[in-house]
Amino acid sequence: MPALDYNQIIAALDKSVIDKLKHLEVLAEVSSTNTWLSQYGDCGYVCLAEQQTAGRGRGNNIWVSPSASNIYLSLTWCLDGTQSQWLGLEIGIALAQVLSEIGITGHGIKWPNDLYWQGQKIGGILIERNYQSHRFIIGIGINVNMSKIEDTAINQPWISLRQILGAPIDRNKLAALIISHLIKCLSILPTRTFNELQKNWSQWDLLIGKSVIIHQHKLNKIKGVAKGIDPQGRLIVTLADGSQKNFSSADISVRW
Incomplete structure (x- = not known):
């Protein structure tokens, strides 16, 4: 599979997104993209890695992160106000929209922000906050081209985008699409109303009535x-x- 490439990702971004993207770091290996940003990042920074050696999910769960297969991406954003409490939901919605754009159907969000397709997990989100600076680190893991051979440490049903679509996914194009949706989502979040959030959420809510x-x-x-x-x-x-x-x-x- 083609490696993640800084130039290809930047070339696929609109100028309006690039203007708000302060820095893009593409690493071969890192303990965790969230950890890297907590040490070196600032608001508007994005970190992508081919492999995480200590990837993690919510609740101190391990996020299995084989090399050159998936998307491991973190973004730092500064956000204040009541809308910050909706951050995880809004990011989940943005990612669900990304999946629709690449041809996935039948997927949704398990509250608060896990992405599923027919009962199998596609991806997840880990948000960490610095309360003093109002800085949020948004970590995203998406199963893109991972094969079942690499799933020995995963203790729940999962599926990759490649398995759903039946063809390998260009991770550079996907990374650019994710970055674009995230930055657009975060840029309008301060003006978002609950009615708007609720309407958008209802389109993807997998738990409602369950x-x-x-x-x-x-x-x-x-x-x-x-x-x-x-x-x-x-x-x-x-x-x-x-x-x-x-x-x-x-x-x-x-x-x-």
């Missing part, structure tokens, strides 16, 4: 039915007794 199990603090399990999101971006769940409870992504994991 029975879910909320794992809280590793001990407590709560069963209910998912009913969408509230203005804080929390998951609304109707419990067995008819009452309603809203959950923050920082506190729980969801099984469906």
Whole structure:
């Protein structure tokens, strides 16, 4: 597969995106693209890597990161205001739109921001925040051309874009498309209303109306039915007794 290439990625970006992209780093190997940005990045920086030696997902989970197969991308953005609480949802929506543009259908988002196709995971997002500087590091992993031979450490059903589409994916074009959608999404986020978010989210929400199990603090399990999101971006769940409870992504994991 062709390697990630700085020049090809930049050439595929619109000028309006390049103007807001302060720096693009393309690395052969890194412990984690999020970690690299936490050490060297500033707002508007993007880091891509061919391989991560210590990739991670939400909840301290390991993100399996074989070489030259997938997209491992992180972006740093400075954001203030109430809309920052919607960041993970908005990034998930932006990535779902990217997948539609390359011909994927039947996919959606498992709250808060995991991408799935027919019950199999395509990708995920890890967002880390520096509260003093209002700086967010948005880490993205997408299974692009990975084969089943490379899945020995993955403990859940997954699928790659290549498997869905039946052909290898140009990762340079895909990286440019992701960067474009992310920067456009982040640029308009400060003016986004909840009604707009809710409308967009409903197009991709895989949990709505589904029975879910909320794992809280590793001990407590709560069963209910998912009913969408509230203005804080929390998951609304109707419990067995008819009452309603809203959950923050920082506190729980969801099984469906």
